[in-house]
């Protein structure tokens with residue numbers, strides 16, 4: 288299958304920036320849909336839509352209620368792992384794993400922009416489920432381990448509507464030699480079954496391998512030029528950890544790969560391999576060689592700028608800025624919450640164009656659901672602004688907090704906030720890194736009302752500023768992005784930074800929230 292002659296267009300990676308890992312893509316006509324994993328964040332499994340594979344719009348989430356997405360008390364980076372999205376006979380199916388609660392699930396819908404079904408649960412161990420519709424049969428595969436504890440890809444026949452297993456789970460592959468064979472997807476092409484895997488672990492040894500067989504149960508033979516994609520030996524360092532991919536053919540017969548990758552915030556030149564934006568979604572053209580094996584990108588590597596025979600409309604400028612003046616009733620789809628939110632604590636007061644956050648005793652440091660709402664940080668260079676008021680409402684505001692934060696998870700966050708201490712109104716900067724949580728700077732202010740907070744970020748640093756009059760800003764302090772890096776977390780984590788608003792123990796009123804980024 289050769290690449291059909293279409294105009295080649297340049298495009299920039301990542302196509303979906305910020306914490307959007309483990310992408311899975313499917314096409315219906317000339318519409319492309321893509322989903323990502325979401326761990327302890329709510330709602331679960333975002334659905335992005337595109338017609339040209341470069342301009343993506345967040346249009347829905349698959350998991351939007353507690354039956355689909357039970358996250359109570361989930362550990363950081365617990366909850367929802369890798370998803371898979373496919374379309375069959377007028378219906379969309381999404382399978383994923385809640386590693387903290389009940390494991391593999393499948394939901395389905397006829398309207399990808401609407402509500403998804405209640406989940407059905409599958410009695411198979413492991414993570415990274417995938418589905419293959421093959422004639423009358425539906426196959427379910429995921430990672431798991433054999434009786435000797437050896438990792439592999441296990442598959443069974445399944446009823447996708449009930450989750451009932453229709454055959455025993457059997458191991459179809461132990462991978463192509465890398466550790467952690469995972470992220471399986473199976474494609475039936477020209478009468479053969481192709482098994483795409485992630486191997487090497489999702490860190491700097493990550494890679495994508497391909498195998499194929501005449502039977503869906505194998506035996507599978509490896510692609511002679513495996514790994515078909517990896518940046519493990521890539522000296523360039525602008526993109527690392529590429530892996531966990533999915534393939535799709537466009538309406539012109541050209542093939543594409545989406546995968547996760549990271550943009551290191553501390554470049555190898557600094558001798559550090561750290562990232563804080565999370566694992567992002569990247570795109571690459573794919574061609575098939577004369578032996579019927581896929582060749583990805585620049586012979587197995589991708590780049591921040593690539594070109595290919597993109598389908599659909601001309602590429603439009605990619606917009607990643609966000610602002611909310613709280614004049615609309617509805618929350619933007621870009622907002623996320625931590626675990627299952629108590630929505631009564633989030634009031635959009637459109638009359639006064641403000642968001643009222645009702646703080647509880649739960650803090651940002653707790654493995655619980657603080658009154659916090661955030662959007663993914665989508666680029667290194669960021670300026671976030673919001674006006675904050677701490678509103679007593681007859682309550683004692685001493686020690687209570689409301690403010691703006693750069694948030695990775697409960698153990699890794701920096702926040703600038705309003706509080707009252709020793710009878711004084713203060714703006715403070717606090718940092719939580721590992722098991723250390725401390726206030727690192729403070730300044731006395733004359734009021735608890737309408738203080739303007741600003742976070743300015745780049746690859747290496749966050750700066751925290753405040754203004755009492757909305758014009759003259761004073762810098763309160765800095766926070767190194769290294770402190771929020773995935774590589775540095777004391778427990779394995781898979782997420783990325785958010786810019787968030789929060790309140791603890793008291794009401795916070797927020798106005799004119801904006802997060803502007805520079806690619």
Ligand code: 6LW
Pocket residue numbers: 308309324368369414415469470485488489490531781
């Ligand atoms: C994902 C799996 C993985 O399910 O990390 O390291 C998990 N590999 O493919 C979370 O992204």
